[in-house]
């Protein structure tokens with residue numbers, strides 16, 4: 580077994596244990612491999628270990644990898660900050676965009692997604708613990724955004740994405756409560772199935788609180804080197 584397989588198995592084991600502790604089915608938590616800064620050869624190895632969904636933060640880097648790995652059946656997720664003038668590439672090349680936090684971004688993604696493609700899956704990013712340096716809409720804005728965004732063609736609004744400050748388990752509980760609140764008011768509750776929260780350091784707490792998708796980089800690939 581190569582080291583990427585080993586680390587992936589360890590992470591899957593952690594997810595499984597966290598699910599058991601929380602009385603949840605392990606099928607209800609998806610592992611998104613966060614591959615920013617790692618070269619496409621490494622992603623290919625992780626793919627060969629069985630991983631299919633990958634999350635990227637930087638658009639140009641992601642586009643290069645999407646091109647290099649176009650023969651593989653990868654589901655690409657964009658988890659970085661969405662800039663208004665970059666939506667066209669996101670709409671064309673990705674299956675999921677997690678960082679939508681304004682109506683104008685959702686409108687642009689919907690307009691730029693080809694009707695011949697499957698709808699673009701999106702999550703609404705919420706600044707759940709009121710950090711002033713963070714992206715994301717306010718919790719109080721979520722209900723209105725959900726109502727308007729879920730009317731847009733070519734998109735499927737799947738749920739919420741949060742990045743709370745480290746060790747803020749209360750924020751995970753708050754995100755879960757907000758997620759359930761929206762679901763109870765939702766016109767299409769069956770579409771509202773994703774709570775994207777938890778990273779290498781806090782995935783167990785996130786799963787305990789109800790995460791359905793953990794975004795894991797370091798625990799899968801090792802530390803990132805931003806100098807290259």
Ligand SMILES: *Cc1c(COP(=O)(O)O)cnc(C)c1O
Pocket residue numbers: 613615636658659742777778779780794795796797798
């Ligand atoms: C980089 C990143 C991750 C992965 O973080 P690790 O601590 O390496 O697991 C998850 N989510 C987002 C939004 C990220 O930018």
